[in-house]
Amino acid sequence: xxxxxxxxxxxxxxxxxxxxxxxxxxxxxxxxxxxxxxxxxxxxxxxxxxxxxxxxxxxxxxxxxxxxxxxxxxxxxxxxxxxxxxxxxxxxxxxxxxxxxxxxxxxxxxxxxxxxxxxxxxxxxxxxxxxxxxxxxxxxxxxxxxxxxxxxxxxxxxxxxxxxxxxxxxxxxxxxxxxxxxxxxxxxxxxxxxxxxxxxxxxxxxxxxxxxxxxxxxxxxxxxxxxxxxxxxxxxxxxxxxxxxxxxxxxxxxxxxxxxxxxxxxxxxxxxxxxxxxxxxxxxxxxxxxxxxxxxxxxxxxxxxxxxxxxxxxxxxxxxxxxxxxxxxxxxxxxxxxxxxxxxxxxxxxxxxxxxxxxxxxxxxxxxxxxxxxxxxxxxxxxxxxxxxxxxxxxxxxxxxxxxxxxxxxxxxxxxxxxxxxxxxxxxxxxxxxxxxxxxxxxxxxxxxxxxxxxxxxxxxxxxxxxxxxxxxxxxxxxxxxxxxxxxxxxxxxxxxxxxxxxxxx
Amino acid sequence: xxxxxxxxxxxxxxxxxxxxxxxxxxxxxxxxxxxxxxxxxxxxxxxxxxxxxxxxxxxxxxxxxxxxxxxxxxxxxxxxxxxxxxxxxxxxxxxxxxxxxxxxxxxxxxxxxxxxxxxxxxxxxxxxxxxxxxxxxxxxxxxxxxxxxxxxxxxxxxxxxxxxxxxxxxxxxxxxxxxxxxxxxxxxxxxxxxxxxxxxxxxxxxxxxxxxxxxxxxxxxxxxxxxxxxxxxxxxxxxxxxxxxxxxxxxxxxxxxxxxxxxxxxxxxxxxxxxxxxxxxxxxxxxxxxxxxxxx
Numbered sequence: 001x002x003x004x005x006x007x008x009x010x011x012x013x014x015x016x017x018x019x020x021x022x023x024x025x026x027x028x029x030x031x032x033x034x035x036x037x038x039x040x041x042x043x044x045x046x047x048x049x050x051x052x053x054x055x056x057x058x059x060x061x062x063x064x065x066x067x068x069x070x071x072x073x074x075x076x077x078x079x080x081x082x083x084x085x086x087x088x089x090x091x092x093x094x095x096x097x098x099x100x101x102x103x104x105x106x107x108x109x110x111x112x113x114x115x116x117x118x119x120x121x122x123x124x125x126x127x128x129x130x131x132x133x134x135x136x137x138x139x140x141x142x143x144x145x146x147x148x149x150x151x152x153x154x155x156x157x158x159x160x161x162x163x164x165x166x167x168x169x170x171x172x173x174x175x176x177x178x179x180x181x182x183x184x185x186x187x188x189x190x191x192x193x194x195x196x197x198x199x200x201x202x203x204x205x206x207x208x209x210x211x212x213x214x215x216x217x218x219x220x221x222x223x224x225x226x227x228x229x230x231x232x233x234x235x236x237x238x239x240x241x242x243x244x245x246x247x248x249x250x251x252x253x254x255x256x257x258x259x260x261x262x263x264x265x266x267x268x269x270x271x272x273x274x275x276x277x278x279x280x281x282x283x284x285x286x287x288x289x290x291x292x293x294x295x296x297x298x299x300x301x302x303x304x305x306x307x308x309x310x311x312x313x314x315x316x317x318x319x320x321x322x323x324x325x326x327x328x329x330x331x332x333x334x335x336x337x338x339x340x341x342x343x344x345x346x347x348x349x350x351x352x353x354x355x356x357x358x359x360x361x362x363x364x365x366x367x368x369x370x371x372x373x374x375x376x377x378x379x380x381x382x383x384x385x386x387x388x389x390x391x392x393x394x395x396x397x398x399x400x401x402x403x404x405x406x407x408x409x410x411x412x413x414x415x416x417x418x419x420x421x422x423x424x425x426x427x428x429x430x431x432x433x434x435x436x437x438x439x440x441x442x443x444x445x446x447x448x449x450x451x452x453x454x455x456x457x458x459x460x461x462x463x464x465x466x467x468x469x470x471x472x473x474x475x476x477x478x479x480x481x482x483x484x485x486x487x488x489x490x491x492x493x494x495x496x497x498x499x500x501x502x503x504x505x506x
Numbered sequence: 507x508x509x510x511x512x513x514x515x516x517x518x519x520x521x522x523x524x525x526x527x528x529x530x531x532x533x534x535x536x537x538x539x540x541x542x543x544x545x546x547x548x549x550x551x552x553x554x555x556x557x558x559x560x561x562x563x564x565x566x567x568x569x570x571x572x573x574x575x576x577x578x579x580x581x582x583x584x585x586x587x588x589x590x591x592x593x594x595x596x597x598x599x600x601x602x603x604x605x606x607x608x609x610x611x612x613x614x615x616x617x618x619x620x621x622x623x624x625x626x627x628x629x630x631x632x633x634x635x636x637x638x639x640x641x642x643x644x645x646x647x648x649x650x651x652x653x654x655x656x657x658x659x660x661x662x663x664x665x666x667x668x669x670x671x672x673x674x675x676x677x678x679x680x681x682x683x684x685x686x687x688x689x690x691x692x693x694x695x696x697x698x699x700x701x702x703x704x705x706x707x708x709x710x711x712x713x714x715x716x717x718x719x720x721x722x723x724x725x726x727x728x729x730x731x732x733x734x735x736x737x738x739x740x741x742x743x744x745x746x747x748x749x750x751x752x753x754x755x756x757x758x759x760x761x762x763x764x765x766x767x768x769x770x771x772x773x774x775x776x777x778x779x780x781x782x783x784x785x786x787x788x789x790x791x792x793x794x795x796x797x798x799x800x801x802x
Contacts, residue, residue, distance in 0.1 A: 055621035062612030069674025073645030319734045321752045430638040481641040492636040
C-alpha cells in the first residue's frame with residue numbers, strides 16, 4: 001500500500017524527464033530521432049502501466065535492447081547506403097549553412113589597442129588608438145565574478161572619472177582572459193568590438209551573408225553560392241565547392257560505384273573472392289585437423305588422452321586478441337621467432353607481412369591454430385554417437401583405420417556437422433578481429449582510388465572506408481555492409497533449411 | 507576397444523604418441539615463446555626459447571613501474587596496462603550483470619507467459635542474432651554520437667555508452683535461459699501461486715533460486731564475450747585512458763614503435779585472469795548445462 005503513494009508522483013517525474021529529452025532532441029531539428037525517442041518512451045510507459053500488456057513487462061528490456069542495437073542499426077545502415085554521409089558531408093544543410101554564416105574575422109583597421117587597469121576590487125578597460133592615446137574608458141568591471149553583461153558602453157576619458165594609472169602586467173592580464181573574451185564593447189555611434197587577442201579589441205566581420213532561398217554570398221567577393229542538393233555542397237556558378245558539405249540522398253550511386261567504377265570494382269571483387277576463399281579454406285583446414293585429432297583422441301588404445309585433450313585445447317582458452325597479437329610478433333620478418341627458427345634450419349626469412357601470398361598463408365595458419373579446438377570438441381561429442389559394434393565388424397572384416405575413417409566415421413558425423421560448418425563459414429566470412437589485429441588488411445593494393453588491402457576481407461575493408469584513411473565515407477561503407485547483410489541472410493537461410501531437414505530426418 | 511587388434515598395434519600407438527607430442531609442441535609453442543620473450547632483455551633481441559639472460563624490465567613496465575635503463579635514462583611504461591585491465595574488467599562485469607538481468611526476465615516471459623506474437627518474436631530474434639555486429643558499426647557510432655549530443659555521459663568515448671551497446675546481444679542468452687526454464691516443472695510455481703504469490707514473487711522467490719547454475723553460466727559467457735570484444739570497443743573508445751585491454755594491446759605492435767618484449771609481458775599479465783575465467787567457464791558450462799537436465 002505504501003508503494004502506491006509514491007507510484008504516481010514517480011511516474012509523473014519520469015514522464016516529465018522523458019518529455020523534456022524528446023523536446024530537446026526535436027528543438028535541434030532532428031525530427032526522426034525525436035520521434036523515435038518518443039515512440040520508445042511511450043511504449044515503455046504503456047507496457048509498464050497498462051494492465052493488458054503484463055507479459056511484455058518482462059520482455060521489454062530485452063526486446064528494446066535488441067531493437068535499438070541490432071534491428072535499428074540494420075535499418076539505419078540500409079538507408080545510409082543511399083546517402084553521401086561522410087566526413088566531408090556530415091551535417092544537415094541547415095547546420096552547414098549556419099556554420100558558414102557564423103564564420104567571421106577581425107577587422108584589423110578598426111582595431112583598438114587596450115590595457116587593463118585596477119580600480120579598487122574591479123577593473124577598467126582603457127581602449128587606445130594607434131598612438132597609444134586613450135580614447136575610451138569603460139565603467140568598473142567586476143572581472144572576478146566571471147560573468148559580464150552582454151554589452152558595455154565606454155565613455156571618453158574626460159567623462160570617465162577615473163585616473164588612468166599603470167596598466168596591469170601581461171601575466172595578470174592573461175589571468176582574466178576568459179572573462180575578457182565574453183566582453184562586447186559598443187563604441188557610441190561606432191562598431192561593436194570583441195576580444196581579438198592580448199593586445200587588441202576589434203570589430204567582427206562576418207564572411208558570409210545570408211541570401212533568400214538558402215543561398216549564401218561571400219561578402220569579400222560578392223560571389224553567390226547555392227546549395228546543390230545532388231552533390232551535397234554549396235556551389236557557385238563556376239562549380240567550385242565550399243566546405244563543409246551536407247548530407248543528401250544520392251540514390252543508388254554508392255552501389256553504382258561499387259559495381260560500375262572499374263577502379264573500384266577491381267579491388268572490391270578481389271577482396272570478395274579472398275573473403276570466400278579465406279572462410280572456405282579455414283573451415284576445410286580446421287575441420288581436417290579437428291576431426292583427425294578427435295578421431296585420434298577417441299582411440300582407446302591411446303593412453304593419457306585427457307592430458308592430450310587439455311593441451312590441445314589451449315589455443316581456444318587464450319583470449320583471441322592476445323593470441324593474434326602474439327602471432328603478429330612471432331611472424332615479424334626481422335626479429336620474430338618463427339623467422340629465427342626458419343633461418344637457422346633452412347636459411348630463409350620469408351616476408352610474411354610484405355608479400356601478399358605469404359600474408360594470406362600466415363592468416364590461414366593463424367586461423368587454423370585458433371579454430372581447430374572448437375571443431376575437435378564438436379567432433380569428439382559427435383563421435384560418441386557412433387555405435388561401437390560398427391568398428392568391431394570392420395575389424396573382423398580386416399579393415400584398417402583409414403577405411404574405418406572414410407567408410408564409417410565420416411559419413412556418420414558429416415550430417416550433424418554440416419550446419420555447424422556453415423556457421424563457422426559465416427563467422428569467418430566476417431572475422432574482422434583476426435584481419436584487423438594481424439595484418440590490418442595490408443599489404444595494400446597499388447594504385448587504387450581508395451586504400452584497399454590484399455588481405456582485407458569485406459568487413460575490414462568496410463571498416464577502413466568508414467573509420468580510417470581517406471574521407472571516412474560512411475555512406476559507401478553502409479552500402480557494402482548492406483551487401484554483406486544479404487549474403488549472410490542467404491547463408492542463414494541455407495543453414496536453417498539444413499538444420500530443419502536434419503531434425504525432420506530424425 | 508575392439509577385440510580384434512592388428513599386429514602392429516604397438517607401433518601404431520608409438521607413432522600416435524610421437525605425432526601428438528610434435529603437434530602439441532607446435533601449438534603450444536607460441537604461448538611458451540611469449541613467456542620467454544617477456545623475460546628477455548630489450549625489444550628487438552632474437553634468441554632461443556630458453557632465455558639466456560633474464561630481465562624483469564618488461565614486467566616492471568607492464569605493472570606500471572618505471573625503471574632506469576643501462577644508459578641512465580628513465581624508461582616509463584608505454585601504456586597503462588593495469589588501467590586498461592581495470593577498464594575491461596569493470597565494463598565486462600557491469601555488462602554481464604545487466605545482460606543476465608535482461609535475459610532472465612525476457613526468458614521468463616518466453617518460457618512461462620502467453621502473449622500474442624510470441625512465435626514471431628522468437629523467430630525474429632533468432633534471425634537477428636545471425637547478423638554480426640561488425641556490419642552495424644557505422645550505425646552504432648552514429649547512434650551514440652547522437653545520444654552523446656543530449657546525454658554526454660552516455661555518448662561516444664564513455665564506458666556507460668559501451669555497456670549500453672553490449673546490451674543488444676541478448677538473443678543467445680535468452681534462448682539458453684529459456685531452454686533451462688522449460689525443463690523446470692511449472693507445477694512448483696503454480697503451487698506458489700495457489701498459496702497467494704504474484705507472478706513476480708513466483709519468479710523471484712521460486713524460479714530464480716532453482717536457475718542459479720544457468721545464470722552463472724550466462725554471466726560467465728557474457729563476461730568473456732564482452733572482455734574480448736574488439737570491434738564495438740574500438741569504434742566507441744579512442745582516448746588512451748579510456749581503452750579496454752582488447753583495443754589497447756594493439757598499440758604495442760605499431761610498425762613505427764614495435765615493443766615486442768613489453769607486449770609479451772603485458773599479454774601474459776592480462777591473459778592470466780581472463781584465461782582463468784575462461785577455463786573455469788568450461789567447467790561451469792558443462793555442469794550447468796547438465797545439472798538442470800537439459801535433455802536432447
